[in-house]
Amino acid sequence: MSDIDRRRFLANGWKLGAGLIAAAGVWTSWDLLQPRLASGFGGVVRSVPADTVPEDSVLEVPAARAYLTKIDGEVVALSETCTHLGCKVPYCASSGQFECPCHGSVFNRAGDYLAGPAPRGLDHYPTTIVDGVVEIDTGETVAGGPPGTMTVDEPAKGPACEGGHGG
Ligand code: FES
Known part of the structure; x- marks a missing residue:
């Protein structure tokens, strides 16, 4: 390789390297600026097929810290956090109610306040059905209704759970 060829080769190599670095920078900037669909608690949690959500009970979705149920055929996501002081509220299968x-x-099953020191019903999360699957937006909380709100008329199905443990 002559001196001139070597110089030309090195000059072109330098330009190629600089071009690759610039392309990497553009790609990184573009990638960082893309909107992200957050997943996990605090974002959108893709949960279960909508047709598996029960009408007469609840289904826990631990990743969303929520329970799913259906009210008048519509999927509802309830926060599992008590609106009193934030304890996790289990669902009691024997009474069909949440007992902190x-x-x-x-x-009740719809999260309406029935008794105790909580100031309102259980909070809700917006849900969307995407390709038949329930997506729960845990980044947005809808406050539960005040005492007296009755979304469903469902008296206790049976005995309360001892100590509030669901069963
Ligand atoms: S935290 Fe649930 S009643 Fe106090």
Whole structure:
């Protein structure tokens, strides 16, 4: 390789390297600026097929810290966090109600307030059905209704759970 060829080769190599670095920078910037669909709690949680959500009970979705149920055929996502002081509220299968183990607040299957020191019903999360699957937006909380709100008329199905443990 002559001196001139080597110089030309090195000059072109330098331009190629600089071009690759610039392309990598553009790609990184573009990638960082893309909107992200957050997943996991605090974002959108893709959960279960809508047709598996029960009408007469609830289905826990731990990743969303929520329960799914259907009210008048519509999927509803309820926060599992008690609106009193934030304990996790289990669903009691025998009573068909949520019973907070901390201070005894009780909510019906729709999350309506029934009893105890909680100031309102269980909070909700917006849901969307995408390709038949329920997506729960845990980044947005809709406050539960005030005491007296009755979305469903469902008296206790049976005995309460001892100590608030679901069963
Ligand atoms: S935290 Fe549920 S009743 Fe107090």
